[in-house]
Each structure stands twice: as structure tokens, then as C-alpha cells.
Amino acid sequence: MTVRFAVIGLVVSDLAASLAFYRRLGLVFPEGAEDQPHVEAGLPGGLTLALDTEETVRSFHPGWQPPAGGGRISLAFRCGSPAEVDARYAELVAAGHHGELKPWDAVWGQRYATVHDPDGNGVDLFAPLPVPGE
CATH class of the missing domain: 3.10.180.10 (2,3-Dihydroxybiphenyl 1,2-Dioxygenase, domain 1)
Structure with a gap:
């Protein structure tokens, strides 16, 4: 199997705020996404933008901390x-x-x-x- 780039993942501190921001830019997330720990939006070319809450990431990586100084992408x-x-x-x-x-x-x-x-x-x-x- 060939490895293929497929997902851009962001860890977000406030899912509702992030959804509102990216929806203003035209991305479509499912109804009720604000209540989910992980949400995805399809992007052109078959890619996916995935948003995970900090709590979700800590559920499988307890020591995870956001990068110092804010965003890195x-x-x-x-x-x-x-x-x-x-x-x-x-x-x-x-x-x-x-x-x-x-x-x-x-x-x-x-x-x-x-x-x-x-x-x-x-x-x-x-x-x-x-x-x-x-």
C-alpha cells in the first residue's frame, strides 16, 4: 500500500469558536459538531480537516501540552x-x-x-x- 497524505489535524482549545471561525471560511461541519470531541470537514482533493479538543487528545496522550507560543501551522x-x-x-x-x-x-x-x-x-x-x- 502506498502512503498518502490525507488529514490535517488541529488540536483546539475551544471547539465552538474554532467551528465558527472555519465555517466563516466556507468549511462544512456536521450539525451538532459543537458537542463532539472530534469533528471533520472534507476539503477539495479528498483531504480532511480534523479538529480535536485538547481533552480528546489528553484521553489517549495524558501528558500532551499545547506548543509554547501558540500555533505552529x-x-x-x-x-x-x-x-x-x-x-x-x-x-x-x-x-x-x-x-x-x-x-x-x-x-x-x-x-x-x-x-x-x-x-x-x-x-x-x-x-x-x-x-x-x-
């Missing part, structure tokens, strides 16, 4: 347009999430911004910039 969401990057960033910041990097036109040709999810993980929002002359 970054997720990126492609938006439909540069204006959508701005709108999603504004929506998430207005909902109380930390805006790490305000939207800007990156030298590599994208509108780009970074917000933090409830556990401090970086979540990048991006969209290609229009190509001059096209």
Missing part, C-alpha cells in the same frame, strides 16, 4: 478575488479574530492577508491579482 484559503480577501479579512477581524497581516498586494502577484484562528494558527487569505494588460 498555517492554513491558506484561496478567495475568488482580491476584493474577497479584503472582505473576508474584515469579517473575521470584526468577529473578534486577530488580524496578523492586513490585506496587501504581494510582490508575487497575490492579494494576501493573515488572520489567526482561535488557537493562534495563522490562516492566510489570498487571491491572484489582475495581470496588467489582460
Whole structure:
């Protein structure tokens, strides 16, 4: 059998807050997920984003502690347009999430911004910039 990358797993301190955050970005979690210790959302290409509560992880790894200094990963969401990057960033910041990097036109040709999810993980929002002359 060939090994295949399949799941991105996040350990979350507040499942309801994390679900609200990722639902704002279009991910679909089952109804009642807020009451579960482990939830999953299907991602494009067959990948899965799995959220586990800290308590769930400690149930099988009693010594587990969150990494010092907050999040250690970054997720990126492609938006439909540069204006959508701005709108999603504004929506998430207005909902109380930390805006790490305000939207800007990156030298590599994208509108780009970074917000933090409830556990401090970086979540990048991006969209290609229009190509001059096209």
C-alpha cells in the first residue's frame, strides 16, 4: 500500500469558536459538531480537516501540552478575488479574530492577508491579482 497524505489535524482549545471561525471560511461541519470531541470537514482533493479538543487528545496522550507560543501551522484559503480577501479579512477581524497581516498586494502577484484562528494558527487569505494588460 502506498502512503498518502490525507488529514490535517488541529488540536483546539475551544471547539465552538474554532467551528465558527472555519465555517466563516466556507468549511462544512456536521450539525451538532459543537458537542463532539472530534469533528471533520472534507476539503477539495479528498483531504480532511480534523479538529480535536485538547481533552480528546489528553484521553489517549495524558501528558500532551499545547506548543509554547501558540500555533505552529498555517492554513491558506484561496478567495475568488482580491476584493474577497479584503472582505473576508474584515469579517473575521470584526468577529473578534486577530488580524496578523492586513490585506496587501504581494510582490508575487497575490492579494494576501493573515488572520489567526482561535488557537493562534495563522490562516492566510489570498487571491491572484489582475495581470496588467489582460
